[in-house]
Amino acid sequence: xxxxxxxxxxxxxxxxxxxxxxxxxxxxxxxxxxxxxxxxxxxxxxxxxxxxxxxxxxxxxxxxxxxxxxxxxxxxxxxxxxxxxxxxxxxxxxxxxxxxxxxxxxxxxxxxxxxxxxxxxxxxxxxxxxxxxxxxxxxxxxxxxxxxxxxxxxxxxxxxxxxxxxxxxxxxxxxxxxxxxxxxxxxxxxxxxxxxxxxxxxxxxxxxxxxxxxxxxxxxxxxxxxxxxxxxxxxxxxxxxxxxxxxxxxxxxxxxxxxxxxxxxxxxxxxxxxxxxxxxxxxxxxxxxxxxxxxxxxxxxxxxxxxxxxxxxxxxx
Amino acid sequence: xxxxxxxxxxxxxxxxxxxxxxxxxxxxxxxxxxxxxxxxxxxxxxxxxxxxxxxxxxxxxxxxxxxxxxxxxxxxxxxxxxxxxxxxxxxxxxxxxxxxxxxxxxxxxxxxxxxxxxxxxxxxxxxxxxxxxxxxxxxxxxxxxxxxxxxxxxxxxxxxxxxxxxxxxxxxxxxxxxxxxxxxxxxxxxxxxxxxxxxxxxxxxxxxxxxxxxxxxxxxxxxxxxxxxxxxxxxxxxxxxxxxxxxxxxxxxxxxxxxxx
Numbered sequence: 001x002x003x004x005x006x007x008x009x010x011x012x013x014x015x016x017x018x019x020x021x022x023x024x025x026x027x028x029x030x031x032x033x034x035x036x037x038x039x040x041x042x043x044x045x046x047x048x049x050x051x052x053x054x055x056x057x058x059x060x061x062x063x064x065x066x067x068x069x070x071x072x073x074x075x076x077x078x079x080x081x082x083x084x085x086x087x088x089x090x091x092x093x094x095x096x097x098x099x100x101x102x103x104x105x106x107x108x109x110x111x112x113x114x115x116x117x118x119x120x121x122x123x124x125x126x127x128x129x130x131x132x133x134x135x136x137x138x139x140x141x142x143x144x145x146x147x148x149x150x151x152x153x154x155x156x157x158x159x160x161x162x163x164x165x166x167x168x169x170x171x172x173x174x175x176x177x178x179x180x181x182x183x184x185x186x187x188x189x190x191x192x193x194x195x196x197x198x199x200x201x202x203x204x205x206x207x208x209x210x211x212x213x214x215x216x217x218x219x220x221x222x223x224x225x226x227x228x229x230x231x232x233x234x235x236x237x238x239x240x241x242x243x244x245x246x247x248x249x250x251x252x253x254x255x256x257x258x259x260x261x262x263x264x265x266x267x268x269x270x271x272x273x274x275x276x277x278x279x280x281x282x283x284x285x286x287x288x289x290x291x292x293x294x295x296x297x298x299x300x301x302x303x304x305x306x307x308x309x310x311x312x313x314x315x316x317x
Numbered sequence: 318x319x320x321x322x323x324x325x326x327x328x329x330x331x332x333x334x335x336x337x338x339x340x341x342x343x344x345x346x347x348x349x350x351x352x353x354x355x356x357x358x359x360x361x362x363x364x365x366x367x368x369x370x371x372x373x374x375x376x377x378x379x380x381x382x383x384x385x386x387x388x389x390x391x392x393x394x395x396x397x398x399x400x401x402x403x404x405x406x407x408x409x410x411x412x413x414x415x416x417x418x419x420x421x422x423x424x425x426x427x428x429x430x431x432x433x434x435x436x437x438x439x440x441x442x443x444x445x446x447x448x449x450x451x452x453x454x455x456x457x458x459x460x461x462x463x464x465x466x467x468x469x470x471x472x473x474x475x476x477x478x479x480x481x482x483x484x485x486x487x488x489x490x491x492x493x494x495x496x497x498x499x500x501x502x503x504x505x506x507x508x509x510x511x512x513x514x515x516x517x518x519x520x521x522x523x524x525x526x527x528x529x530x531x532x533x534x535x536x537x538x539x540x541x542x543x544x545x546x547x548x549x550x551x552x553x554x555x556x557x558x559x560x561x562x563x564x565x566x567x568x569x570x571x572x573x574x575x576x577x578x
Contacts, residue, residue: 048407051407051411052410052411053407053410053411073413076411076412076413077413079411080411081407081408081411082404082408083404083407083408084404087403087404087405087407087408088404088405089333089337089405091336091337091340091341092333092336092337096336100329100332100333103325103329104326104329104409104412104414105412106322106325132340148408
């Protein structure tokens with residue numbers, strides 16, 4: 001198995017504040033790894049270190065087979081960084097941005113324009129090619145940002161909070177674009193504070209909490225680490241709700257919604273017998289749903305963090 | 318990094334910075350209006366009351382050149398600070414390009430902007446009665462002084478832009494460049510100022526720079542000092558500012574953690 005990123009024991013402090021504490025990170029070639037955590041967890045610092053913008057205080061890393069500290073120029077040739085804020089020049093047009101980056105990548109002069117045009121087509125920006133980027137929507141800027149990253153196909157693409165500030169539709173489009181790049185064989189290191197984004201895109205999730213890796217695994221592994229599934233029962237009236245909440249041993253209750261959650265193995269027989277006994281007791285359930293633990297539950301159980309409440313979180317359920 | 322690659326990167330960055338200046342219509346318009354308006358203001362409004370021993374147009378042209386350059390320095394500092402607070406510099410720094418090319422782009426654009434403003438000052442000056450009495454060599458010397466001065470001020474502005482956080486801070490920090498020229502011999506002779514101010518006005522860097530231009534164009538300085546001594550001092554000041562600012566700017570560019578993180 002080969003790794004595009006292999007970092008061990010990365011430490012970084014700013015003044016007295018320890019931002020990264022002995023972080024090990026391995027990104028398998030061709031995969032997407034999500035560094036997930038709230039603001040201040042150290043995600044961006046980790047990306048800036050691996051992208052040669054910051055020197056770690058301790059630790060070693062290879063990126064695309066090159067030693068990060070000994071040969072940063074070789075690392076720079078293999079990577080592409082898209083920042084938290086779209087790293088494009090908004091006083092230039094889309095075409096000018098792409099041509100500028102193609103020139104900086106030292107493409108032969110006659111290929112510069114052709115490459116720019118092709119990328120504009122690939123990223124659905126041909127109509128806007130001659131408009132200044134300042135007039136682009138957030139989604140268009142992010143697409144241009146990604147197009148710029150693909151001027152020369154990088155071995156490793158950093159996506160630092162790519163969907164910050166995007167509406168849900170643009171976010172879906174962005175995810176589609178990222179998946180296409182991954183299908184093309186690009187290895188991606190993604191940072192995000194949105195669970196849905198990690199769930200949608202990542203093969204592996206590393207949960208970063210106060211500068212340490214708190215958990216790592218596939219999205220499914222992290223979810224099943226919490227074990228059982230849950231049946232959520234909703235009742236029509238307060239009396240039924242109170243009787244059932246008292247009779248069963250719920251994992252969670254919500255008097256406002258009149259819902260009771262109980263653990264289950266998820267089998268049809270168990271669900272059927274539970275509903276039957278509720279009927280027999282004269283307190284039939286109004287609605288029933290079976291839930292897997294969400295990534296939110298995983299995080300809340302593993303860390304001290306408060307994740308931002310967004311529509312993205314709803315999508316993760 | 319090969320020399321050819323560095324030159325190519327620098328050319329790309331110069332193109333970028335020049336395009337950005339051209340597309341900032343407000344700043345561009347102000348930069349073009351300023352020399353005209355100030356010249357008319359100083360010559361026709363204040364000029365009559367000024368007693369400089371010569372027609373005021375003949376006195377004030379070098380002063381307006383440094384004043385407009387002071388304004389230009391603000392534009393440069395803001396351009397650099399804006400870049401630094403934007404993701405794009407991080408992208409440049411993560412690419413295998415020479416970091417100095419980004420700054421070189423800003424400095425070249427700054428030089429071009431200021432030379433346009435200077436040309437305007439000279440043109441408007443001639444139109445309102447400025448009558449320099451200089452040989453070709455004198456003009457060439459004055460041009461050299463102007464280029465050296467603008468280069469030094471551009472690097473100083475770039476260093477300020479890298480040091481402060483954000484475009485507004487950069488703008489306020491460079492305000493000083495628009496006021497310091499007033500406390501020199503740029504607009505009135507230092508002898509007319511109160512004693513406690515006179516020492517500063519007679520010796521601060523803007524004075525030998527202004528007096529060098531004045532001496533080369535008009536044949537004599539306003540202070541009575543020799544042109545050669547003023548020129549020597551001016552070149553010394555400019556080269557010192559240039560070297561220190563360029564070193565500081567390069568260091569800041571490479572070491573400062575970007576403001577966006």
